[in-house]
Amino acid sequence: MSSDIYKDIILDYYRNPRNFGDLPDPDVRAKDSNPLCGDIIEMQLKIGDGKVNDIRFKGKGCAISQASASMLTEAVKGKTLDEVKGMGKPNVLELLGIDPGPTRIKCALLALKVLKLAVYGHLGQAVGEEVKQLA
């Protein structure tokens, strides 16, 4: 069956999540859930020189939420914290290769929200409305 939303790549990341699990000694961790869906994502980061040196995630939920989390961990490894702060919905949609539509967009953006919570938390900066409203 061809599915518009569930491209092979999304299912692959869902089935075989990259960077899944715990980091030894993370510098920062953040966790959030989407109460409507029950999607849960936790991100753990190693940070040095203002960069994401290592990152892992844990979570439970739908394929969209878990695949986007896994893809995001790959995409931000080595990126500066400023670059991560500058990421938004288009970056996630580009990684997924689809727009999941208005009913599922929060599933796709939960990982980015958690990632940003971690980065802002690490920097000791206040989290803006635009982050809170991602998912």
Added chain:
Amino acid sequence: MVEKLETINAARIREDFPVLKRQVNDKLLVYLDSAATSQKPNTVINAISRYYREYNANVHRGIYKLAEEATLAHEEARENVAKFINTRRTSEIVFTRNTTEALNLTAYSWGRANVGKGDKIVLTIMEHHSNIVPWQLLAEEKGAEVSFVKIDENGELRQDEVQEQIDERTKIVCVTHASNVLGTINPIRDIGRVAHRYGALFLVDAAQSVPHMPVDVQDIDCDFAAFSGHKMLGPTGIGVLYGKTEYLESMPPFLGGGEMIREVHTTGSSWKDPPYKFEAGTPNISGAIGLGAAVNYLRAIGMKHVHDHEKEITRYALDRLKQVEELKIYGPTDADRRVGVVSFNLGDIHSHDLASILDEEGIAIRSGHHCAQPLMEFLQIPATSRASFYIYNTKEEVDVLIGALEKARKLFAR
């Protein structure tokens, strides 16, 4: 209008529902979410439209032709609903916004006057949030206790817990007639008898039963019942609280304002008799008229036929679903003990993923916790997918569902 038939001719009934002709993602819509809200027949849509086109006016006050017609239509709707569930008096029908408001009204007005510290409110683990939260709010305010009757492995209420939990301290027992997740039809007559034996009142959440099967409130002998118009072919924004006259009369008002008063003075006010005491402000006139038309439509078909048709579809769906590999069905396996609501999970596919895949096939099902988180917690699952049926659904639609589930299973297979 449909004539009295021996069985339901769903193909003919479908002609009455314009939305069922819609294409979704280039596929004919397969609507399997009537437990959330039903579709509307032309007769309901036209009744609402006719009110706005021909006799729109406020009710109960105007001394002119249009107001008289609007008032008559509004009160005729009340009579239709009263007959539909066989109340002793028409005044036992209070119009609300929906089931949720009807339950809140009861918890607020009756509850605050009758429940005190140390009293007990008995619910069941399969209640919708709307039949839990208002009672929790009341219990918190009054220092009362809320307890939950659990279910067995078949998704049916444990009778030993019914007997155990309802006791001398119990002031009210609130039970759903039919579960919006498991489909279970509860033995409410028996539970009501236990409640009354201890002097407790008995409230039935009839949101999933009144639209789908014959419900006779005198036969059930419940003290309150609540249901929504939009789940029974009527419009959104109109619901019903049934209450026995003796309780409606003794209860304090809910909302204060126009329509509900007899006299207002600077020193104090007095109330109208029920049901108007509980209907402050301009009511949902078009909603009531639409609900009246929906009730007429259902009565013309006959609720026994509605129930039989849904049982047949449900039996067929259960049989077919059982054959889908890795699919787990929740609730009673016997279609006779259910309404047309079937919850399931397919392997480890998250129900939202499943709903998205089915949507691509034009199939509308519900996924999530169905406003029943305590039940989900009890079953130790985050969510389910739910297909629910009504008079317009067919076995062919169940086949389409099964085909799409097989596709989803293959798509998600490792």
